[in-house]
């Protein structure tokens with residue numbers, strides 16, 4: 001979906017659910033679709049999520065975050081949140097497995113066979129003891145690479 005359309009849709013839904021003082025913007029999250037920020041009264045949608053998904057999927061995420069905004073910070077995904085989610089037609093699961101999200105941007109490449117042996121969202125792993133299985137301890141040294 002187009003970013004502008006998604007923002008417009010989110011604003012429509014915020015008004016529909018009596019949250020006129022809330023705003024929406026896009027963020028750069030790669031691992032979650034949306035988020036609810038109670039301090040600034042703001043809902044954010046991942047620009048990658050928006051790009052990669054269809055309107056029904058985007059609506060579901062907006063409604064999930066609106067249910068948070070209505071339920072309040074302390075409700076978490078507890079009974080109060082669930083009740084509101086059900087009332088406004090948000091999906092009742094709390095993690096979205098159907099949404100398409102971008103592939104992790106970092107790869108671990110073997111310096112010998114040059115295969116990418118793993119992809120990660122962050123360069124978090126200590127590589128001292130991690131090796132390419134095919135090339136072994138001596139030759140299977142791995143390097144991070146931005147994909």
Ligand SMILES: [Zn+2]
Pocket residue numbers: 064068077094
């Ligand atoms: Zn949630």
Ligand SMILES: [Zn+2]
Pocket residue numbers: 110111112113114115132133134135136140
């Ligand atoms: Zn290798």
